[in-house]
Amino acid sequence: MAIFLQHAISGLMVGAIYGLVAVGFVIIIKASEIFNFAQGELLILGAFLCWSLIFQFKFPPWLGVLAALGLAALFGMVLERFPLRAMIGQPLFAIIMVTLTVGLCLRGLLTAIWGGMSWKVFKPPLLPPEPVVIGELMLSQQHIYGFFIAVFVVVMLSLFFKYTRAGLAMRIVAEDNQVAQAMGISVRRVFRNTWAISAILAAIGGILLGSINGINIPLANIGLKAIPAALIGGLQSIPGAVIGGLLIGLLEGLSTGYIGHGVQEVAAYVVMIVVLIFLPHGFFGLETIERV
Amino acid sequence: MPLPSGIYNVTYKKDMAIFRTWDHWAWLIGFFIFLAVIPTFATRSQINTLITIACTVIAVHGLNLLTGFCGQISIGHSAFVAVGAYTSAILCNELSFPFWIAMPLASIFAGLVGLLFGAPSLRVKGFYLAITTLGAQFIIIFVIMHLPSITGGVRSLDVPPPNLFGFLIETDYSYYYLAMVMAILVTYFVKNITRTGIGRAFVAVRDNDLAAEGMGIGLFYHKMLAFFLGCFLAGLSGSIYAHYLQTINIEYFTLMDSVWYLGMLIVGGLGNTLGSIFGVIFISVLREAVMKIAPIVSKAIPSLGVEFGAAMGLFVMGLVIMLFLVYEPRGLAYRWEVIKNKFRLYPFPY
Numbered sequence: 001m002a003i004f005l006q007h008a009i010s011g012l013m014v015g016a017i018y019g020l021v022a023v024g025f026v027i028i029i030k031a032s033e034i035f036n037f038a039q040g041e042l043l044i045l046g047a048f049l050c051w052s053l054i055f056q057f058k059f060p061p062w063l064g065v066l067a068a069l070g071l072a073a074l075f076g077m078v079l080e081r082f083p084l085r086a087m088i089g090q091p092l093f094a095i096i097m098v099t100l101t102v103g104l105c106l107r108g109l110l111t112a113i114w115g116g117m118s119w120k121v122f123k124p125p126l127l128p129p130e131p132v133v134i135g136e137l138m139l140s141q142q143h144i145y146g147f148f149i150a151v152f153v154v155v156m157l158s159l160f161f162k163y164t165r166a167g168l169a170m171r172i173v174a175e176d177n178q179v180a181q182a183m184g185i186s187v188r189r190v191f192r193n194t195w196a197i198s199a200i201l202a203a204i205g206g207i208l209l210g211s212i213n214g215i216n217i218p219l220a221n222i223g224l225k226a227i228p229a230a231l232i233g234g235l236q237s238i239p240g241a242v243i244g245g246l247l248i249g250l251l252e253g254l255s256t257g258y259i260g261h262g263v264q265e266v267a268a269y270v271v272m273i274v275v276l277i278f279l280p281h282g283f284f285g286l287e288t289i290e291r292v
Numbered sequence: 293m294p295l296p297s298g299i300y301n302v303t304y305k306k307d308m309a310i311f312r313t314w315d316h317w318a319w320l321i322g323f324f325i326f327l328a329v330i331p332t333f334a335t336r337s338q339i340n341t342l343i344t345i346a347c348t349v350i351a352v353h354g355l356n357l358l359t360g361f362c363g364q365i366s367i368g369h370s371a372f373v374a375v376g377a378y379t380s381a382i383l384c385n386e387l388s389f390p391f392w393i394a395m396p397l398a399s400i401f402a403g404l405v406g407l408l409f410g411a412p413s414l415r416v417k418g419f420y421l422a423i424t425t426l427g428a429q430f431i432i433i434f435v436i437m438h439l440p441s442i443t444g445g446v447r448s449l450d451v452p453p454p455n456l457f458g459f460l461i462e463t464d465y466s467y468y469y470l471a472m473v474m475a476i477l478v479t480y481f482v483k484n485i486t487r488t489g490i491g492r493a494f495v496a497v498r499d500n501d502l503a504a505e506g507m508g509i510g511l512f513y514h515k516m517l518a519f520f521l522g523c524f525l526a527g528l529s530g531s532i533y534a535h536y537l538q539t540i541n542i543e544y545f546t547l548m549d550s551v552w553y554l555g556m557l558i559v560g561g562l563g564n565t566l567g568s569i570f571g572v573i574f575i576s577v578l579r580e581a582v583m584k585i586a587p588i589v590s591k592a593i594p595s596l597g598v599e600f601g602a603a604m605g606l607f608v609m610g611l612v613i614m615l616f617l618v619y620e621p622r623g624l625a626y627r628w629e630v631i632k633n634k635f636r637l638y639p640f641p642y
Contacts, residue, residue, distance in 0.1 A: 035419050083618050092418050093365050094617050097558055100367075100551055101614040108607030111599055224426070231423055266434040269427030273412060276424065280415045 002136040007257030008250055013143035015249015016150035017205045021226035022233070022241035023154060024201035029235050030174035031194040032088055034095050038079070038103035039202055040223015041110070046072040046203020047210035047219070048110060051120045061126055065207060069200050076199025077192050085191070103220075111217055121214035126207070146208040153204055154242055157197070161238075166193060228272040234285025243283065247271075310483065327472055331465045339464045345576050346471035347533040352556050352568040353482045354525025359554070360562040361486060362518035363498030364413060365422040368429030369526055369553045374545035376402040376527025377534035378436055378443050381451040384535075386442065391454030395531045402527020403520040405432070410519030414512050417501070429547050437542055448541040451534045467536050474532055478525060483565045485521070494518055495563070555613040561623025570624040575609065582608050 021039055028036050036042075050068035053059045059067060079102065087095050114120065127142040161167040172180040173190040181187050202223075209219065229248045233240025251271060252264035281287045301307040311317050331339060355369050380398035383389040389397070409428040413421050436443045443449060453462045454470070461467050485491050493514050496504035505511045534540045552575060560571025586601035620627065 083614055086618050090621075092422075093359065093363075093562070094621060096365060096367075096419070096422060097554060098614055098617050101555070101610040101617070104551065104606050104610030105614065108603045108605070108610060111603035111606065115599055117599075227423055228427070231420060235419070262434070262438070266427075266430050269430050273424055273427050276416050276420055277412055280420065 003257070004254075006137055007253045009137065009139060009253075010143060011250045011253015011256075012246055013140075013147040013249070014252065015229075015246040016147045016242075017208050017245075018222070018226050018229050018248050019242040019245025020150045020153060020201050020208075021205045021222065022229040022245045023157065023238055024198035024205075025226055025230045026233075026235060026238055026241040027170075027194055028198050029230075030238075031170060032084075032191050034084055034087060035092075035099060036198065037096065037099040037223070037227075038106060039198070039226055040220035041103045041106035042072065042076065042199050042202035043206035043209075043223055044110060044215060044217065044220045045075065045106065045206070046199070047206030047215045048114050048120065050203070050207045051122060051210065051215060052114075054122075065126070068207065069203050072199045072203035073196035076195035076197075079199075080192050080195035084195075085188075103223075107217060107220060114217075117216055117218075119214040119216050120210070122211045126211040140212075142212045146212065149204070149208060153201065154238075157201075158238065166190075170194060225268055228268040231272055232275050232282050234282030236286040237282075237284035240282060240284035308487070324476075328469075331468055336464060339468050341576060341580060343464065343468055343471045343536055344533075345572055346468075346475040347529045347536065348553075348556070348572045348576065349475045349569055350478045350532065351526050351529035352553055352560075352572050353478050353565070354522040354529070355553050355557055356563070356565070356568045357482060357485065357494070357525070358518045358522030360557055360564070360567075361491060361494040361498060362515065362522075363494075363501075364410070364417075364515060364518055366425040366428075366522065367422055367547075367550055367554065368409070368425040368427070368432070369522075370545045370547070370549035371429045371432035372402050372406055372523040372526035373530035373533070373549075374436060374542070375405050375432060375523075376530030377451075377540050377545070378449070378530075379527070380531035381449050381534050381540060382442055384452050385450070391452075391535060392456060395528065395535075398531040399524045399527040402530065403524035406519045406523025406526070407516055410516055410523075413515045413519070426547075429550055433542060433545065446542055448539045451538050451540060453538055454535045464536075471532055471536065474528070478528070479565060479569065482525075482568075486565060490514070490517065498563075552609070555609065558613055558621075559616050559623055561625030564623065564625040566628070567623050567625030570628065574624060575612075578609060578612060579605065 021043060024042075025036055025039050028034055046068055049071050050065055053067050054061055054064035057064075083098055083102065087098050125142070127145045129140075129142060131138050131140050132144070133139075161171055169180070169185045169190050170193065172183065172185060173187055177187050180190070205222070206215070206219070209215075209222065213219075225248060226245065229244035230241045231244070232247060233242070233244030248268045248271075251267050255263040255267040275282065299313060306312070311320055330342065334342070351369065351373050354372075355366060358364050358366050358369075376398045379401045380391075380394045383394040383397060384391065409425060412424045416424065437445055439445070440447075453460060454467075455461070456470070459466075461470055486494070493504070493509045496507065496509055497511060497514050497518075501511055504514075530545075537544075556571035556575045557568065558571070559574050560569065561567030582605045583601070586604045589604070590600040616623065
């Protein structure tokens with residue numbers, strides 16, 4: 001039982017970070033129907049920026065993290081301007097390919113700047129590394145912090161959507177672009193904000209994962225795990241993305257623990273395909289009804 | 293497409309002809325003769341590039357049928373190429389099948405695996421289906437990696453050279469002919485499929501699947517057929533490529549390769565048989581060029597580091613595909629048509 005809990009809890013802790021990245025993926029879909037395959041690259045971009053600011057430019061850690069988030073947001077806005085604004089209303093295939101190629105370009109750029117396979121480790125770490133012991137369980141303190149930071153960010157985000165004017169505008173745009181425009185809301189500004197928020201969420205995820213394990217380019221493949229998380233939850237649902245992320249994390253924790261290392265790479269996809277066969281729109285996705 | 297001056301379609305047969313005039317035929321025969329004499333003057337590395345192009349053309353034709361004509365986006369095409377390559381290798385190694393039996397069997401098996409991953413298209417479509425094929429990429433490669441007793445796992449697997457009716461095709465120069473002939477046959481096959489009822493049904497499914505079903509086109513049947521044909525050709529390509537390299541490794545069939553296949557399709561032009569060939573040639577030449585230029589640049593500016601070559605390759609090719617998507621979404625094949633029409637009517641403007 002203790003072993004089960006150990007695997008399950010450490011899986012859930014990582015899953016919260018997947019959920020965070022998946023939320024970033026979902027809010028872009030809700031606003032502009034663009035599927036961002038470059039989410040993983042945005043994630044390592046934020047982590048690399050943070051690492052450089054703190055350890056190369058000697059910023060104090062809190063300022064380094066904030067500056068990295070700011071730069072990531074700026075980068076998200078730039079991406080929205082080119083090439084993704086040109087892609088609104090284009091066929092699905094073009095959208096998928098553009099974000100895939102943005103991801104490739106970014107990967108190339110990051111490899112050129114920070115090097116491909118070498119690990120960049122946060123030393124001293126941002127979060128205290130000593131594990132804590134609760135009963136029979138030994139939990140990494142970093143994972144616990146990561147989990148609660150991720151939960152905190154998602155809660156803040158939902159409060160932002162609920163109580164601020166900008167959040168309200170984003171919800172209206174998610175409902176219908178044209179109605180929003182008729183109501184005097186700048187849809188462009190909303191898209192820009194959406195990309196900025198999505199990039200910040202990815203960067204937070206990246207900094208958390210990076211401070212736990214270190215950063216290298218293949219960490220960007222986390223972005224490809226956030227996608228099944230978002231699909232299982234349903235592409236239009238923010239709580240769905242969080243639940244999907246937790247589920248994928250749980251699954252990875254348990255499959256690594258019980259089946260063996262390496263299974264976690266595909267477990268997410270196998271479960272996703274099974275879920276999609278029975279629930280074609282995930283758990284909370286918007287069902288489109290089509291009849292002939 | 294306007295016809296050249298003075299050419300009229302007087303019979304149905306003439307209307308359907310791919311090559312309408314004697315100069316079309318002359319160009320075609322000239323091109324074949326050119327392909328046939330290339331090995332007499334090309335260097336070995338050029339021949340290698342050409343064989344790779346021929347194999348890739350076959351795979352991209354398959355992807356074009358599936359994605360370009362039928363509209364079912366596949367982000368896992370290189371996994372199906374891997375299925376073909378490994379099946380063919382295992383059939384030849386373990387059961388000592390001759391190449392000419394193993395090749396079609398491997399292709400059919402790849403097609404059947406394609407059906408397995410295409411089956412969700414009954415229920416899901418669009419982005420959800422694209423991610424299912426992305427899942428296929430990870431799952432297939434995972435399965436190959438975890439069956440080390442027959443696939444070699446992460447180690448390389450040796451493949452015997454093909455033995456066609458007593459001729460051992462071992463050298464690159466003789467393999468060049470095999471690969472080219474297969475590429476030409478597949479091009480002919482795909483071009484004709486797209487002109488028959490099946491091809492028109494694919495296009496109808498792509499453009500509006502509900503309307504297509506309303507007109508009596510069996511959606512599921514045609515989607516499955518597209519998956520089967522697309523993955524069949526992927527398997528064929530994998531089989532030919534495996535017997536050419538004589539050793540295969542899981543590293544050759546990554547997600548990145550799947551993305552390059554899609555990129556070739558975009559650069560060439562979706563839903564155009566000629567486009568697939570243009571796209572493959574363009575991206576392959578670009579890749580060679582980047583691989584030639586990158587060492588020069590990194591030698592000139594040593595501070596860029598050792599990984600600069602790989603980084604530059606990713607960046608340049610990603611950027612090229614992105615620019616094509618934004619500025620020339622119909623691809624090189626469309627540009628080619630425009631240029632051809634200009635010359636056809638020269639010196640008149642229309």
